[in-house]
Amino acid sequence: MSKEIPVHQVDPNSDPSNNKKKSETVDLYESRQKIYVKEIKGFFQRIRNVSLTLLMGMYFLFVWLTLDGQPLIHFDLPAREFHLYGMTFFPKDFFLLSGMLIICAFGLFFITTLFGRVWCGYTCPQTVWTFIFMWIEEKVEGNRNKRIKLDKAPNSSAKLAKKSIKHALWLFVALATGLTFVGYFYPIRELIADIFTLNANGWAYFWVGFFTVATYLNAGWLREQVCLYMCPYARFQSVMFDPNTRIVSYDPNRGEPRGSRKKSAKPSEIGLGDCIDCGQCVQVCPTGIDIRDGLQYECIGCALCIDACDEVMEKMDYPKGLIRYTTENELEGKTSKLLRPRTFGYGAVLALMIGAVIFTIATRVPAKMDVLRDRGALFSFNGEGRVENSYTVKIQNMSEVPQTFTLSVEGLDDIRILTTTTVNVSSGENLSLPTVVDVPPESLEDTNNEIRFHAESGGGEAIRLETESRFVGPRPR
Template sequence: MSSQIPVKQIDPSTDASDNNKKKAETVDLYAERKKIYVKEVKGLFQRIRFFSLMGLMGMYFLFCWITIDGQPLIHFDLPAREFHLYGATFYPKDFFLLSGMLIICAFGLFFITTLFGRVWCGYTCPQTVWTFIFMWVEERIEGSRNKRMKLDKSENSREKVVKKSLKHTAWLLIALATGLTFVGYFYPIRELIADLFTLQANGWAYFWVAFFTVATYLNAGWLREQVCLYMCPYARFQSVMFDPNTRIVSYDPSRGEPRGGRKKTAAKEELGLGDCIDCGLCVQVCPTGIDIRDGLQYECIGCALCIDACDNVMDKMNYPRGLIRYTTENELEGKTSKLLRPRTFGYGIVLSLMVSAIIFTLSTRVPAELDVLRDRGALFNYNGRGLIENSYTLKIANMSEVPQTYQLSVSGLDTLTLTSKAQVNVASGEHLSLPAVVEVDPESIHDTNSTITFTMRSLTDESLTIETESRFVGPSQ
């Protein structure tokens, strides 16, 4: 859809009355989208992307099926407020770890972008991954770039309908598998599939599977580069992280210009031409449809398909590779490029500190919790034996993957005794509230308010012991 405004063309050689008679012309403010037909290319960076794509897709589609001791490897159990990750269970109180992980991801992205530009976009971004899968399917069904262009321009025929139907069916099946897998991280995947096809799943399960199916189908099949150009904010703010030492995909104009076609046997020096033969392959393989020879553009996602295409042409022409390559602005200008610089040091230090903090927190994290709440309804009581009693509520949480048996005890004063249940069984993920009564001989009390310590020791895991301090209140001396 285009927006147009009238623009009156003024001819200085005529008077005002003549100019007023001229018809207003229109100028498009927004260009209509032109479909991009990406040409398939083979090369080093395409192989790297293939293996990264296979690894990422393998993890995404398989991890929800893997179980450890009957527990899914990754499972976000929202109703139970439990999050199972790689054999560990986390709870809402651990959300500060999520904040730390998000900070690590952000500074990791900044650090990598400062060094190597948009390699995240080119090799690991989900939009790129699924788009390349959809393009691969399209290539297999409809044929090469020229065949796809010819097919789209042709009249409707049996061949066209069959190919288009097969392509969109394959896209929808991939999108459905994507939606099922995503929901499978929140709803055990084996139960999800059985419940969906027996109509036993709740309405939200159907909604979210349908939502992610449609979103994947539209983003990877129809929108493609539009997501990168207009919907993704990273394309807009990446420039603040670039500097002349950032390694990006660039065309070398000093070597390639002036460009022009020639025979393989022709001497470029005699023709007064550079290495670029102006074949246009770098444009044909670009998934965002730009010409890298025009310089750095925000639309470039750093996928390096143009490098592979250009290197193949250079090989055929017996020219050195690298006319288009990963390089820096300084190197293109013949200057020295620095890998380490203040900006990268800053990002690297913050990233290292955050990673160290998260590792330390996880390594020292205790898979159990003991909170002691003193009964404030009464300061103290005398029991039938003349001993002073204080009442407490013990909040016990088992955050391990197995049931635990805990032995409870109390210390801090002579003759201090825990009169309530001293041994308790707590299931995995259970939060137990237990009333407790502590008594002491009045002769052992020297202060009105004394510090005591509750100890919870696991009989299942001998290395697990938790101590929590509280206060014991007695009569004034």
């Protein structure tokens, strides 16, 4: 059924009996029609299989890997620590997350202006998991025709068995997905043991259940509905498309008019184009569209229709490429431009943000020190007649190993630290150390004097920290 509302030109002054063509009635709120996707093999499907294997392998494997005793990727929310590939980040590093999100956004914009929705077709999690679920469905229930026949068949033990096996496998994959996702926040080895021994906390069960159900529904039941109605990318992609964007397209100049014919018949002799109207491109489409109708927001750029059409063209001894990655300009016989102002703009911002994030990470210090002066009392005199100031020294160890720091202070003659000068700071710890500093009154040059605190770690790679503070005393005589 067409999704377009038919419009007819009607002359109100003409005889109604002359308007013989009746308008069709289209239900704009019709229920979803299940899409039975036909399995196809081809060049682009092999590319997707490789990307799917790599992405799923990374997702399920990285959660188990460790580096120097720490998980390779671990978002420790209670401790407010984020371990990524041997580096530890803290809430103070939030700007790095912002930079990475900007990189992802402009990377998506840059790729979209060049090649359309290749992200959706090859790497989007919804696409990846949907193809896994469709593969399971194909193996359990059979090919497209068998699945259609099975759904129309009356209930039987054989039908119930196949449906039960399919949904059990779907739930298994969904559960593995939920456990793995939560494993990036809750150490996976502890999570598995705690979940199945009923020792995990309630939030762990909630989130594992949530992502299990979400995966099962999105990839098993909703499928293309997520892409069509829930994903915002399908709506704003048109802003990034232009006549030079390379997208999956049908070549009407070569394919029209359509029609079936014998393999021995030459299209030019029978007045037909190369399209034999077999419908294979529609049967393999995971969103159920007909690519021959032109560019549609439902198209996710998966190129399954290209593989299906190329297979038919090969059997008919016709040149491949009736459906292909091409541009609107190329279809009209014009020259396409790969680089244009829009791509330069997105590319420049992308390169700038990548460079900024790399520079920030490369120059990121493994520890930080802050000194806060006690504002409860400006100064006091101790038993030796020296002027005292109180401070809180905060040392944050952002390295992966414990550090031992030695504190010192300079800036005034005979200045010294009265409290502890050697502190041990664990990996990821943010230590607060009350510190008292004194100085002889005759060393004061003013009521407000500049001093500098130093902290030095000699273990492993030497770390030297320095920060400025103020020492307050009486007015010099």
